[in-house]
Amino acid sequence: MQLQTSAQTNDSLLIRNFFAEVLTRGQCYQTLDYLSNRIGGRLSGSPEAAAAVNYMKQTMANYGFDSVWLQEVMVPHWVRGEKEQAAMITGKERIPVNICALGNSVGTPEAGIEAQLIEVKSLEEVEKLGREKIQGKIVFFNRPMDPIHIHTGTAYGGAVDQRSRGASMAAKYGAIGVVVRSMTLALDEHPHTGAMNYNDSFPKIPACAISTKGAEELSKTLHLDVAGSVKFYFKQNCRMMADEKSFNVIGEIKGTAKPNEIIVVGGHLDSWDNGDGAHDDGAGCVQSVEVLRLFKSLGIKPKRTIRCVLFMNEENGLRGGLRYAELAAANKEKHLAAIESDAGGFTPRGFNCSALGNTMTLFQNWLPLLKPYGIEKITWPGGGADIGPLSKQGAVTIGLVPDSQRYFDYHHTSIDTFDKVNKRELELGAASMAALVWLLSEYGLN
Amino acid sequence: MQLQTSAQTNDSLLIRNFFAEVLTRGQCYQTLDYLSNRIGGRLSGSPEAAAAVNYMKQTMANYGFDSVWLQEVMVPHWVRGEKEQAAMITGKERIPVNICALGNSVGTPEAGIEAQLIEVKSLEEVEKLGREKIQGKIVFFNRPMDPIHIHTGTAYGGAVDQRSRGASMAAKYGAIGVVVRSMTLALDEHPHTGAMNYNDSFPKIPACAISTKGAEELSKTLHLDVAGSVKFYFKQNCRMMADEKSFNVIGEIKGTAKPNEIIVVGGHLDSWDNGDGAHDDGAGCVQSVEVLRLFKSLGIKPKRTIRCVLFMNEENGLRGGLRYAELAAANKEKHLAAIESDAGGFTPRGFNCSALGNTMTLFQNWLPLLKPYGIEKITWPGGGADIGPLSKQGAVTIGLVPDSQRYFDYHHTSIDTFDKVNKRELELGAASMAALVWLLSEYGLN
Numbered sequence: 055m056q057l058q059t060s061a062q063t064n065d066s067l068l069i070r071n072f073f074a075e076v077l078t079r080g081q082c083y084q085t086l087d088y089l090s091n092r093i094g095g096r097l098s099g100s101p102e103a104a105a106a107v108n109y110m111k112q113t114m115a116n117y118g119f120d121s122v123w124l125q126e127v128m129v130p131h132w133v134r135g136e137k138e139q140a141a142m143i144t145g146k147e148r149i150p151v152n153i154c155a156l157g158n159s160v161g162t163p164e165a166g167i168e169a170q171l172i173e174v175k176s177l178e179e180v181e182k183l184g185r186e187k188i189q190g191k192i193v194f195f196n197r198p199m200d201p202i203h204i205h206t207g208t209a210y211g212g213a214v215d216q217r218s219r220g221a222s223m224a225a226k227y228g229a230i231g232v233v234v235r236s237m238t239l240a241l242d243e244h245p246h247t248g249a250m251n252y253n254d255s256f257p258k259i260p261a262c263a264i265s266t267k268g269a270e271e272l273s274k275t276l277h278l279d280v281a282g283s284v285k286f287y288f289k290q291n292c293r294m295m296a297d298e299k300s301f302n303v304i305g306e307i308k309g310t311a312k313p314n315e316i317i318v319v320g321g322h323l324d325s326w327d328n329g330d331g332a333h334d335d336g337a338g339c340v341q342s343v344e345v346l347r348l349f350k351s352l353g354i355k356p357k358r359t360i361r362c363v364l365f366m367n368e369e370n371g372l373r374g375g376l377r378y379a380e381l382a383a384a385n386k387e388k389h390l391a392a393i394e395s396d397a398g399g400f401t402p403r404g405f406n407c408s409a410l411g412n413t414m415t416l417f418q419n420w421l422p423l424l425k426p427y428g429i430e431k432i433t434w435p436g437g438g439a440d441i442g443p444l445s446k447q448g449a450v451t452i453g454l455v456p457d458s459q460r461y462f463d464y465h466h467t468s469i470d471t472f473d474k475v476n477k478r479e480l481e482l483g484a485a486s487m488a489a490l491v492w493l494l495s496e497y498g499l500n
Numbered sequence: 501m502q503l504q505t506s507a508q509t510n511d512s513l514l515i516r517n518f519f520a521e522v523l524t525r526g527q528c529y530q531t532l533d534y535l536s537n538r539i540g541g542r543l544s545g546s547p548e549a550a551a552a553v554n555y556m557k558q559t560m561a562n563y564g565f566d567s568v569w570l571q572e573v574m575v576p577h578w579v580r581g582e583k584e585q586a587a588m589i590t591g592k593e594r595i596p597v598n599i600c601a602l603g604n605s606v607g608t609p610e611a612g613i614e615a616q617l618i619e620v621k622s623l624e625e626v627e628k629l630g631r632e633k634i635q636g637k638i639v640f641f642n643r644p645m646d647p648i649h650i651h652t653g654t655a656y657g658g659a660v661d662q663r664s665r666g667a668s669m670a671a672k673y674g675a676i677g678v679v680v681r682s683m684t685l686a687l688d689e690h691p692h693t694g695a696m697n698y699n700d701s702f703p704k705i706p707a708c709a710i711s712t713k714g715a716e717e718l719s720k721t722l723h724l725d726v727a728g729s730v731k732f733y734f735k736q737n738c739r740m741m742a743d744e745k746s747f748n749v750i751g752e753i754k755g756t757a758k759p760n761e762i763i764v765v766g767g768h769l770d771s772w773d774n775g776d777g778a779h780d781d782g783a784g785c786v787q788s789v790e791v792l793r794l795f796k797s798l799g800i801k802p803k804r805t806i807r808c809v810l811f812m813n814e815e816n817g818l819r820g821g822l823r824y825a826e827l828a829a830a831n832k833e834k835h836l837a838a839i840e841s842d843a844g845g846f847t848p849r850g851f852n853c854s855a856l857g858n859t860m861t862l863f864q865n866w867l868p869l870l871k872p873y874g875i876e877k878i879t880w881p882g883g884g885a886d887i888g889p890l891s892k893q894g895a896v897t898i899g900l901v902p903d904s905q906r907y908f909d910y911h912h913t914s915i916d917t918f919d920k921v922n923k924r925e926l927e928l929g930a931a932s933m934a935a936l937v938w939l940l941s942e943y944g945l946n
Binding site: 073074077078201202204206239240401403426427428430431457459460463476477478479482 | 519520523524647648650652685686847849872873874876903905906909922923924925928
């Protein structure tokens with residue numbers, strides 16, 4: 055009992071030091087400033103993504119981590135083309151609306167496309183309507199995210215199928231394009247991009263997102279259009295290029311007692327191109343680097359190896375996450391656990407994880423050490439997109455859960471910028487992960 | 501046991517309805533839009549404060565609360581004068597810095613004042629330095645809020661004595677003015693106003709706040725000034741006018757079973773004049789009105805009387821809170837509990853309260869009903885400035901505790917504006933208070 059108490063006291067002091075250090079001398083905010091304001095949006099295959107790889111590698115090298123390296127990975131290279139994407143409701147009058155191409159979408163012909171619109175609320179509705187009603191039209195997916203969910207991620211999960219699979223579903227029944235209501239709970243003028251995927255069985259038709267205010271306007275116009283004269287016009291010249299070589303950026307501090315047991319902390323270095331990717335996921339990247347920096351600057355030597363991984367291409371391919379896991383398996387590395395921060399740099403409120411049974415019990419026993427810092431719960435299930443492939447190798451996957459209310463105000467838009475990130479909220483997330491990494495490195499999973 | 505379970509199920513459903521209603525059809529955000537953008541800063545005694553009284557009374561009347569009335573109260577009327585407040589570091593070069601007068605401060609002579617500066621970190625340091633070092637100088641209070649506190653209110657509490665009592669302490673030893681580092685954890689160019697109070701035993705000297713970046717610049721300049729040639733110049737023409745008549749704005753829904761037991765929910769309607777008072781405390785006002793509106797719109801009839809009180813003059817006098825309690829005593833009203841929201845319209849994370857013993861146990865038993873909505877704890881001590889006077893009459897005082905990280909980025913500045921408030925975060929606070937008001941109205945305190 056004495057030992058247990060003394061260990062807990064030690065853990066408690068050490069965790070307090072993580073928070074004190076990050077809140078007084080934290081460096082993640084300035085790193086994010088550079089990543090957002092000097093480099094900007096970092097879409098896979100872009101020059102900005104390449105610049106981000108170099109900058110983050112150099113940042114980790116400057117901190118003196120035990121090793122820093124790049125892990126090559128081929129990534130898709132989608133380009134938006136001209137930023138001038140035009141869209142309007144046409145009929146008696148022409149009403150311009152704000153759109154942006156969905157990621158991975160094909161472009162329209164140069165003159166754009168114009169057609170009658172049909173508004174639907176779900177993929178199922180497209181199937182029910184069938185070819186007779188869909189053929190030759192533009193399908194307008196307009197099911198809003200449901201505001202009653204307290205965690206906004208749940209609302210996102212309940213609506214995003216329209217964006218990811220709407221185009222192929224519409225194409226199956228002869229549509230020539232789709233317009234998708236932006237994935238946000240806010241009513242504003244910012245269209246939200248994000249990945250869509252084609253089902254190769256059907257024609258590839260152009261897909262764009264429309265701002266929520268534009269969606270409301272469009273829906274209202276359609277409902278008033280008894281004559282059926284309203285059409286929708288849009289034009290975008292995005293396209294998929296050949297794959298490009300890129301990299302995961304990795305830094306590590308070797309464990310003193312069990313160096314072969316690895317704990318990953320990471321985020322994804324690529325972002326969408328319309329904003330600066332400050333919250334998604336610049337925040338997760340700089341927090342993950344900060345975790346290792348906190349260990350270094352406080353002189354804490356972990357028993358197990360801790361590794362910061364900045365994954366490339368989460369947004370439109372997940373190639374980095376897949377590649378990392380593939381090489382981990384090939385190299386017979388043992389990954390104990392992986393933590394991902396990819397839900398914005400907001401005040402941390404908990405973790406979610408894939409652990410069950412004894413491991414979950416262990417995590418709950420650690421919770422009192424984290425509660426003074428606002429980490430209120432550790433829930434199942436959980437993890438992160440990039441670390442998902444590691445779970446097949448037995449790693450426990452863990453996601454940092456920040457407050458979710460503002461995330462979809464910025465997510466995948468031109469306003470996901472540095473000024474939307476609060477320094478302390480960002481720092482608290484980094485220290486929360488450092489605390490959990492410490493406990494994992496010290497005690498393992500059982 | 502069966503009854504208990506059925507009561508809890510009922511409570512749980514009803515609380516879910518509060519959240520669903522506010523998140524889908526909430527009206528507090530649009531009320532705050534008007535209060536912030538149409539009326540703006542509402543300093544006690546100002547025309548804007550009078551406009552806010554009328555607007556909020558009308559808003560409650562429109563909702564059809566059982567009664568809506570004004571409660572007269574005389575308030576101090578301090579005016580900032582010309583917004584053009586000038587300040588600079590003078591010496592070899594003249595470096596302009598951003599200041600604003602502290603609330604209740606006297607102005608400078610029309611030409612401004614210029615004197616040597618002495619930097620201190622505390623009131624105690626002024627006493628130690630004594631008249632010899634202080635006489636004829638401007639005292640620069642430069643102790644920052646301590647960033648290591650997780651709750652920023654704690655950091656504020658640890659620094660604000662410089663603002664509230666610094667001037668009189670400096671005047672006691674012959675200083676001719678004070679400059680106080682702004683009360684914020686952010687490093688930026690926004691000076692933060694806020695109340696200061698004179699001790700009538702000493703001369704009233706002008707007091708201003710300097711932005712944190714200005715404070716850093718000033719401190720650096722002083723440290724480099726081996727010759728002692730640096731001075732500080734500032735000018736402000738604020739002044740205290742005669743008291744003005746104003747009002748607390750009150751609306752209530754009568755209890756069905758115990759109408760004489762009152763539960764107050766409120767915020768303060770006055771704000772500082774430099775911004776729009778959106779977070780401080782427009783948010784608390786519109787949330788409090790929303791609590792009663794939620795009862796009305798859901799057709800919920802409380803057993804006890806619930807009363808929304810928008811207090812006047814929290815910022816520089818507390819006259820509204822004192823007057824309300826005075827009249828409550830005179831009218832022999834029984835106040836069971838009072839909840840105040842005055843910490844910004846951010847995601848709610850808990851309540852603090854003055855309850856101990858059985859009442860605290862009762863509150864903890866209610867906590868599981870609130871946890872699904874992110875209310876993670878109810879702690880002692882607590883309450884709010886305006887409801888403080890009610891605690892002497894036996895009311896349990898309760899404060900809504902939102903996430904605190906961003907509050908002092910905006911508090912008492914020109915950027916405390918509507919665009920800094922997230923609609924959902926604001927709404928969650930309103931529903932959280934409605935839930936607690938429901939439980940109090942249904943079960944009382946024991």
